[in-house]
Amino acid sequence: MTSLEAARIAVDALIDGGVQYVVVSPGSRSAPMAYALAEASAAGRMELLVRIDERSAGFTALGLALSTGSPAAVLTTSGTAVGNLLPAVMEANHAAVPLVILSADRPEELLGTGANQTTVQLDLFGEHVRFATDVPAGSSPLRAVETALAAATGAFSDLAPGPVQLNLAFRDPLVPAPGDTLLTAAGHPRFRIGTDPLTMNLPPAASSLEERRTVVLAGHDAGPVAEAFARAHGLPLLAEPSSNARFGPNAVGPYRLLLTHFGPSSAQPIERVVLFGRPTLSRPVASLLARADVPSALYQPVPVAWYEPGRRTELPLESLADLAEFAGRGPSDWLDTWLLAGSAAQHALDAVLAAEPAATGPSVGALVWGSARGQLMLGSSNGIRDVDLAGLPTAEPAATVYANRGLSGIDGTISTATGIALGGRQETTLLLGDVTFLHDAGSLLLGAGEALPDLRIVVLNDAGGAIFDLLEHGAVRQAGGYADTVERLFGTPHSVDLSALAAAYGVGHCSVSTTAGLAEALGQPVEGRTIVEVRTDRVGLRDLHARIKAAVAAAVGGVLSG
Numbered sequence: 001m002t003s004l005e006a007a008r009i010a011v012d013a014l015i016d017g018g019v020q021y022v023v024v025s026p027g028s029r030s031a032p033m034a035y036a037l038a039e040a041s042a043a044g045r046m047e048l049l050v051r052i053d054e055r056s057a058g059f060t061a062l063g064l065a066l067s068t069g070s071p072a073a074v075l076t077t078s079g080t081a082v083g084n085l086l087p088a089v090m091e092a093n094h095a096a097v098p099l100v101i102l103s104a105d106r107p108e109e110l111l112g113t114g115a116n117q118t119t120v121q122l123d124l125f126g127e128h129v130r131f132a133t134d135v136p137a138g139s140s141p142l143r144a145v146e147t148a149l150a151a152a153t154g155a156f157s158d159l160a161p162g163p164v165q166l167n168l169a170f171r172d173p174l175v176p177a178p179g180d181t182l183l184t185a186a187g188h189p190r191f192r193i194g195t196d197p198l199t200m201n202l203p204p205a206a207s208s209l210e211e212r213r214t215v216v217l218a219g220h221d222a223g224p225v226a227e228a229f230a231r232a233h234g235l236p237l238l239a240e241p242s243s244n245a246r247f248g249p250n251a252v253g254p255y256r257l258l259l260t261h262f263g264p265s266s267a268q269p270i271e272r273v274v275l276f277g278r279p280t281l282s283r284p285v286a287s288l289l290a291r292a293d294v295p296s297a298l299y300q301p302v303p304v305a306w307y308e309p310g311r312r313t314e315l316p317l318e319s320l321a322d323l324a325e326f327a328g329r330g331p332s333d334w335l336d337t338w339l340l341a342g343s344a345a346q347h348a349l350d351a352v353l354a355a356e357p358a359a360t361g362p363s364v365g366a367l368v369w370g371s372a373r374g375q376l377m378l379g380s381s382n383g384i385r386d387v388d389l390a391g392l393p394t395a396e397p398a399a400t401v402y403a404n405r406g407l408s409g410i411d412g413t414i415s416t417a418t419g420i421a422l423g424g425r426q427e428t429t430l431l432l433g434d435v436t437f438l439h440d441a442g443s444l445l446l447g448a449g450e451a452l453p454d455l456r457i458v459v460l461n462d463a464g465g466a467i468f469d470l471l472e473h474g475a476v477r478q479a480g481g482y483a484d485t486v487e488r489l490f491g492t493p494h495s496v497d498l499s500a501l502a503a504a505y506g507v508g509h510c511s512v513s514t515t516a517g518l519a520e521a522l523g524q525p526v527e528g529r530t531i532v533e534v535r536t537d538r539v540g541l542r543d544l545h546a547r548i549k550a551a552v553a554a555a556v557g558g559v560l561s562g
Helices: 003-016 031-042 054-068 086-095 142-152 224-233 283-290 320-327 334-354 361-371 382-390 413-424 434-439 466-470 472-479 483-491 498-505 515-522 541-561
Strands: 021-024 047-050 072-076 099-105 131-135 164-169 214-218 237-239 272-276 296-299 315-317 374-378 399-402 428-433 455-461 508-512 529-535
Touching (some): 003 031, 003 142, 003 164, 021 054, 031 047, 031 072, 054 086, 054 099, 054 399, 086 099, 099 142, 131 142, 142 164, 224 272, 224 296, 224 320, 315 320, 334 382, 334 541, 361 382, 361 428, 361 455, 361 541, 374 382, 374 413, 382 455, 382 466, 399 413, 413 428, 413 455, 428 434, 455 515, 466 472, 466 483, 466 541, 498 508, 508 515, 515 529
Parallel strands (some): 021 072, 099 164, 131 164, 214 237, 214 272, 296 315, 374 399, 374 428, 455 529
16 A cells, blocks of 8 residues: 555545544655645545644644534654644643644654654653554554544543544655646635534522532533523532633622632631532632532533542532532522622722723733633633633623633644634634743744634733732742842743734734723724734732732622621
8 A cells, every 4th residue: 555545545534533624734754644635625525724833733733623623633744743742732631622643654664773853753642642553654544543533532431532643654655646636626615613602501400409508610611501500509600711601690700809708717608619620720719629628529421631530529420410419509698699799899800900000911801801702712821810800701601712721831822722713713812921922923824825814812911921920929029039030030021022023924913001992902803813912011910919809808898797
């Protein structure tokens, strides 16, 4: 079997298994797969994207898998090209995303001989993949592809979905035979699944259930079932932005600042916690879940990839009926008390932000959250936490929200958002910090003829890494002894001209410094790629958060004591 014949079998099997998009990084050893994919794309059977940077390619494929709900593949040549996929594979592992790695390799007779661009590629990703196999040169890859896709999509009952690796060896010749021609292009397919925000309903909790002061925590990827469960049981809903449950009548906005007001010494202490999805954002939530005196349960109807069984304290429950028995139903005044406290906290927070003359992280987060439509991606670091703090829950979900919370890295964020926008085929907004933006700035490069996403990139530019000021390092800076060290090692200051960078890549750019200016920019239609740079200052950020916390504490304390 020639290399091209084997590649065509692999491509057919990938398409039959639901792969709609493949992201290709150029290389010679992977040429048979590239030519076979080009044939399939020209025939209108799948869509092909090209990225010169393998790390960007990997995260773009990750975004495509997230927004389409189907496995997406990335193809690289041999050598270091494969290693560049590791960050995307790690994220896909912990986020249970069906990412298919197609790594081209030299034939067996060249391994270990010092042949150029040759290394040990099988099992390069270790435990981060659900399945990995070598496909020897000259053999059919059909069975390997079918098994890999089954593992990637969660077809095995004991495994969550996740990344897989097919290490495909090819022997010369690597190119089509003389006289072969590409079919006349039939046009690209227009794949799109329903990615609009979802809601659902559950029957009201049975009156026979015991009354309990339970809270519903909706972590990353919880889904609308968390909102429906809270509403059905009359319980307060504490939802992270990427839960896709931060809406509805039971949702509480700045919940993380309220948890101490419902602690063990309060008039109405939290008695139980029901967890949907993965909590990733705040220490108050982590502290609540760590309390031995507050029983907690995790809704887990299918295997998940973000923790090992037995390593968390929550009781895993597979059915909503069992979860209902555990949670009970809220006492008559339980939800009202939370909503009253939440309203007071929101008003106090908004008043502090309104008094700021310039844009701040929380004010930007609140505005982006309130204006986003279609799809919204939130970068790691401060961006998603700003939205979690200040983003007002909506009556109905306005956008489908994404975030790389598998490992919460800042790498590949623009690439992931690009894949989400292209796969979802609707307007997409990305909120991220300047360090996160610069880390993946190379992904702004799209080759001639490549599909352009409708992607608005909102960059909160405070010339460095602001999140560390809100951690222990901020106190170290304030103490003075290590101030310069903290700034250099954690603040990582820079003076990059983002407008010049945008111009170099042919991306639209505008700069604002106030929430009014940002609101005007966000009111423009999302057509192609644009960068909205929000210029702000890290100085005083720690103090701002302290003032927010104090204002909320005073407001909530006054409401609850009255």
